Amino acid sequence: MADFEVLAGIHQGLFLVLLIVMLLPTIMANQLVFRPTKRAFISSARITLCFLWSALFVFGGHLVMTWVLFESFGWLYIKDKLLGFLPFIFVPLLCCLLSTFPRLWELAGKGSKDSRQSQVDTEYTRILLQEKNVRPAKANSPDRDDALDAEWRGDASCPELLVPLQASVLGCLIALFLQVFFPAVTLEPSILFLAWGVLLAGVSLLWIRQSWKHQYHSTAENWVKPRRLLRFIRFAAFLLMTAFIATIWGNQAMIASRLPDQPPLEGQNQDDHALPDFAFPVKASAHSMPSTGKLRSVDAPTELKQGNPDRTFSLNAQKTTIHQASGKTVEAWTLNGQYPGPELRIKQGELVEITLLNKDISEGIDIHWHGMQTPASYNRLAKGEKSVYRFRAEQTGTYWYHSHQQIPEQVVNGLFGALVIEPAEATTTGAAIRDIAMIHHKDEKAGATLNGSHTRKIETIAPGTTVRLRFINAENAPVTYLLQGTPFQVVAIDGTEVNEPNLIANQALQPGAGGRYDIQFTMPNRPVLFAPAANQQDKGLLLSPDGSEDAVPFLDAEVSVFDPARYGSPIALPFDLSSHFDREYQLLIDGQYGFYDGQFKRLSTVNGDLLPETPLMIEEGDLIKLTFVNRSFQNQSMYLHGHHMLILSRDGKKVTGSPWWTDTLQVAPGETYEVAFRANNPGASMEGNLPKGETAFGIAIPLVYEE
Template sequence: MREGDLVEIAVLNVNIDEGVSIHWHGVDVPNAEDGVSGVTQDAVLPGQRYTYRFKVHQSGTFWYHSHQASSRQVKRGLYGAFVILPRGSLPRTLDLAVVAHSFSGARTLGAHDGIDRRAAAPGTPVRLRVINSDSFSRRFVLSGTRFRVAAVDGTELNQPGLIEGKTLELAGGGRYDLTFTMPTRTVQLHWLGARAALALSPDGRGALPEADAGQKFDPADYGSPARTRFDASSDFDRAFMVKIEKRFGFLDGRFGRHWAVNGKLPPEFPTHIVSEGDVVKMTFVNDTDEDHPMHLHGHHMLVLTRDGEPVTGSPWWSDTLNVKPGERYEVAFRADNPGLWMDHCHNLGHAADGLVLHLAYEGVATPFMVGTRNRPE
């Protein structure tokens, strides 16, 4: 599809007993089309059909997945790539969406758990849209050529420079677009620690380049600065803190050490209330020993600082920001998409265990409820 298109997608549940819904991850759709069971709709039960209809105002690399029992359904394969091309004609390019996913220990790139070999003529512009559909961070290496990280989470970077040999660590739910001109030798995208790889060569064969892990790519100092609608010096209308930790207590009748936010266990997590037009600053602090890829529905966050250090490269917009143990991020966004939105950890097992917050616009309510039928995580 292309930016500006009106999209209509019909979902028919043939035989998924617990129901299904479809979330358009990273696409800033109207709230009613967000596809979250119990928040924006009821789950679609077996034999039922549900139609999503929205206009796409972005271009870039996104994906879709079930948001009903998502910790189980996504793991089992209810997901796919969702690519929106820019308006107008495009130069002739080899454009490939490559989805990384783990099936019961088998790590795959697309439909392959081994090497997927393809032919690509030298001189061809190539864009690899790498999507991590797993709940955990995954590491990749693109070897055999210099390349650019052209986009993060569906948003183009400003003046990305050529890099080589960097390790690309992708958050659970995150995306990188990698661009290069096809050389006369083999180029390989390799999932570190797995057999899965994509190999491009002039004849579809050829020796594979070494896939050694190099220094980690860091979006915080990559590319060139550019003007944004707001930045770290802006006057913010709202400011919220999300400090993730673990506390002892009861969750669904189970005593244990559970995910907590700002010292509270669910369901006492804060709901962040905004008004349309607000410029909002949000601070994420990870006081645990696990990664938390924080995903805000319906909005993109401008990353301002990490551990107190400002972002110095291209503006870095993210919808799924990986907050590592001990890290602190400040981000900002404009409240320009009214509704009731999830803001949750995209390690879907963490979300199923309660690590879910909500962003709510003043005056907005929902008739849907989480319960027997609707179980978004």
């Protein structure tokens, strides 16, 4: 498949190129009336005609690139371009072809016959003057017959010639503005109508202004060319007025974008989101939104509030100075003085009780069990407060926990840890099993770390031992790791076991933000290295049969990335692409610029919206189908709030391997995924309850159940 980022980048860049190319003939056409002679007039008209041809050629290339995008990626990737942006350029250019081009062609050849006769007369006059010893006029003094008269100035200033060119420039500006600030403009009809209103109003004003100028240039007896200083002052005044209006608009947009103070978190849905680079809330398509619907919250079942827990944990959050093995010092926010927090390992079916105490973190904390479908139970804990969390571990697999307050800051500082739920009945194979949970995390000072260490760790494991590495990505972006030294299997993805996993080698693992991969292999009689890609052999985890660091495997950066869509063996599915879905939502992911919480930044949007806009409305028991379309220029890690989704297809091709169940899906630029899930975990709406940090950096799909 063609490179989406290259094609889409060229397509977007052509909007700017076309604006520049259209400015040239427009400026030159406006200057025709000020040409000193007819010869200069005709020459400028011909050059203007060439520039107009160039603009038409660039627009033709724009249409070709649109077709290439359509052929490579489909209708959804060009819908807003073809229906939203390009018409603002096409309509004025069509007017240029019908009105400006024939007039400019006529002006370029205007007076050609008269010019030839004038040249003969001028030569004859020169000979007569020489015979009479009369000195001819200076070369830089235009012949009176060659000077522009009112008729020529009238032809050069008529609205039919100039306004279509000016409208084309205005249309290019509007199209470029919409591309940058409203990439999903077809889903925002009010913005689209407003843009067309601006174009029509602008063209009307330009026509009135040019009609007045045409009357002046074609009828004034004592016509005088305006001084350059006066024309510069007019242009500067126009720019100042435009800047003033833009400043007022920007200030109002900045004020309107400010988020309210962080509200209490009681009743918020339990399952949160991964941690991406940009604001990334989700909204359902307007055509599929129910007209009404009451929201409800779900309290914890009575049996969770009573009875003796099978396993208890205490987590004390406090600020601590951590001394790294390399000698570096990190000011961290820790749980039980550990960075990251302690690993919580429990058995399926156990009733778990966890006590969280906030010792000295004034910003407030709470805790979230990432990827688990537990009841809603959020209470922000102020400094000195504590709370008790109880849930039954119904699922198995690899998960993690983190603070749910000001997520980007608190997770980066260390309020997170691994959560492993083992099967109630362990599988007995007779072979020893070494189970290791590894959390990748990026600290602002120490950089990338694995289990809190930014240097390589060594574990001694006897050959023949079955090793299971539970890899957790706690960074706010996809990461790439390699396992070198032995073949391996990917036995679980986001807590769900893979059916009949293949034995693979030399494939990079790239989980999305918050994603988890469980890999398993038999320890060979040589070292095995698990480390970040790009030849970072001084980081990661080295497994050695004798504890030595000899013969460390070399990390090959030129390897393919593991593809879950083609891995493992298929089995019967509860639903697939042929199933009847109760509701279907199409989520268009775009990158745009705008104000958010008082700051101008690049934002990621879904269907043109940001949190806290309308969330995804569903009803308990519904079978929901979502289509993710990533039209932005960055990887997006989609985290389904409180549910696991089944990946049905990628880029129109059905998933052929083991059923791919996940709660975190990485969608690359230009990729389209169809996923489905059963609405079986009712919870409260996130709308109006999201803390500021989460809103600014969250990539969640808030699901709101109707009552």
